[in-house]
Amino acid sequence: MSIRPGVFLPLPHSIRVRVTLTVAAVSVLVAAVIATGLCLLIRHRIESEVFKETRRVATEWIGLMESGQIPPPSPTARVPLVQLVDSRGRVTMAGPMAGDRPLSTVRPTEENRFQDVTECPESERCVMLTAGRVPSLQAWELWRGEPHFVYAGTDQPPALRGHRLEFLVGSGGALLAALWTWTTWRAAGRILRPINAIRQRMSEITANDLSLRVPQPSGRDEIAQLARAANQTLGRLEAAVTRQREFAAVVSHELKSPLTGLRTGLEEALLYPETEARQAIAKSLPAADRMQQIIDELLAFARLRNTPCSSEPVDLGALVRDEAAARTTGVPVHARTEPDVRVLGNRVQLASIVTNLLVNAQRHATGQVDVSAERAGDQALVVVLDDGDGVDEEDRERIFEPFTRLEAGRRLDPGGSGLGLALCRAIAVAHEGSLCVEESPRGARFVLRLPLLTG
Incomplete structure (x- = not known):
């Protein structure tokens, strides 16, 4: 048997079958109770x-x-069978349709003078009747005390004959249960159809093509929310894979230059034996140092993304003063801090942010670098301001991307890797803060925001 692609065949373990079987069992039970x-x-x-x-x-x-x-006797249309029977079972008086045989052998007592019974003689229709005993006083006056009995009855209605009533009501209950089951089957299929479409589309998505998205039904029900969440996850996954591929390409490009320089120096030493070994090694060391720098920063960048950092209370004011005092060369650094600017974080990583920002500011400043640490509401602010040319508005986000280096940066620091600011922002985000370049009347103004430590 061939199966067309995309056709959903319900399996015994599928939700649709299980729900339908459960509803069928419950509906049969409910229908049986209702029918009974x-x-x-x-x-x-x-x-x-x-x-x-x-x-x-x-x-x-x-x-x-x-x-x-x-x-x-006075029989009626609804009660055509009326008899008077003596104590020996002889019919002494009867209506025209009652016949000469007693309708019943039931003999009510003085304590219980009336009894309702249903008699079903063999090969005859059942009769529903009331057996009544003539009071003893009347029996004494009429028959000298001999008990007499009155039977008034009628043929059993057709609805009560045999199992006709049970058959009719049971058939209605079975139809009702079948209707419930069929409705559940259709409703479950309609509900699960979008899920099956999502499953089929998810099976088509591979690492080579993450642009596909699952069908998203309209509405705000759980299935629509599932489809939206799946598409959002696929979008984030596609963006992450794209960034990873771009990152790998940039890393390959950045490592290619120092590796080429190192290989060139080694090949030159082999081609020209008269070249001294120490001279060849000395010429190759800068390329090896640059490769090591890039690899170290890449390891730090990856470790920061994948490993949670240990936290402790850190006084940002004291940290900023220490880092500013350590910058004894280059453009002078002036620090201004407020007391008790405390945050929760990793002291080494936060110090690396301040150091990177100060080094970057000194590289681009012409006469002075100002750094401050202060409180702003429930946040701690570290501001590094230089008096250089500043950063163009269109480049203020791009400089935080890995391996991104502007023309001024390449000119002032030819050996840089372009990972410093990206690493700083990653550390800030890991500490639930932010790092950005804001407007300033002169130079570049880098602002680090971190949550203040309370309590």
């Missing part, structure tokens, strides 16, 4: 109406029996 209760209610209602009428007819005839005379 309905049968008992209908049967009781019909029997009550019939016995009420037969008892009325029997009671009225007994009440008409007076001393010395017995009126003829």
Whole structure:
């Protein structure tokens, strides 16, 4: 048997089958309970109406029996069978349709003078009747105390004959259960159809093509939310993979230059044996140092992303003063700090942010670098300001991307890797803060924001 692609075949372990089977079992149970209760209610209602009428007819005839005379029976359309039977079971008086055989052998007592019974003779239809005993006083006056009995009855209604009522009500219950089951099957299929489409689309997505998205149904139900969440996850995954590929390409490019220089120096030493080994090694060391610098910064960048940092209370004011005092060469650095600017973080990593920002500011400044640490609401602010040319607005975000180096940076620091500012921002984000370049009347103004330590 061939199966067309995209056709959903329900399996025994599928949600649709399990839900349908569960509802079918529950619906059969509920239908059985309803059918049983309905049968008992209908049967009781019909029997009550019939016995009420037969008892009325029997009671009225007994009440008409007076001393010395017995009126003829008065059958009705609903109660056509009326008899008077003596204690030996002989019919002494009967209606035209009652016949000459007793309708029943039931003999009510003086304590319980009326009994409702259903008689079903062999090969004959059942009769529902009321057996009534003539009071002893009337029996004494009429028959010298011999007990006599009145039977008033009628043929059993067709609805109560055999199992017709049970069959009809059971058939209705079965149809109701089948309708519930069919409705559940259709509803479950309609609900699960978008999930099946999502599953099929997810199976088509591979690492080589993350641009596909799952079908997103309209509305705000759980399935629509699932599809939106899946598409958002796929979007983040595609962006992460794209960044990773771009990062790998940039790393390869950045490592290619020092590796080429190192290889060139080694090949030159092999081609020209007269070249001294120490001279060849000395010429290759700068390329090796640059490769080591790039690799160290890459390891720090990856470790920061994948490993949580240990935290401790850090006084940013004291840290900024220490780092500013350590900058004894180059453009002078002026520090201004407020007391008790405390944050929760890794002291070494936060110090590396301040150091990188100060080194970068000194590289681009012409006469002075200002650094400050202060409180601003529930945040701690570290501001590094230089008096250089500043950063163009369109480049203020780009400089935080890995391996991004502007023309001024390449000119002032030819050996840089372009990972310093990217690493600084990654550390700030890991500390639930931010690092950005803001407007300033002169130079570049780098602002680090971190949550203040409270309590």
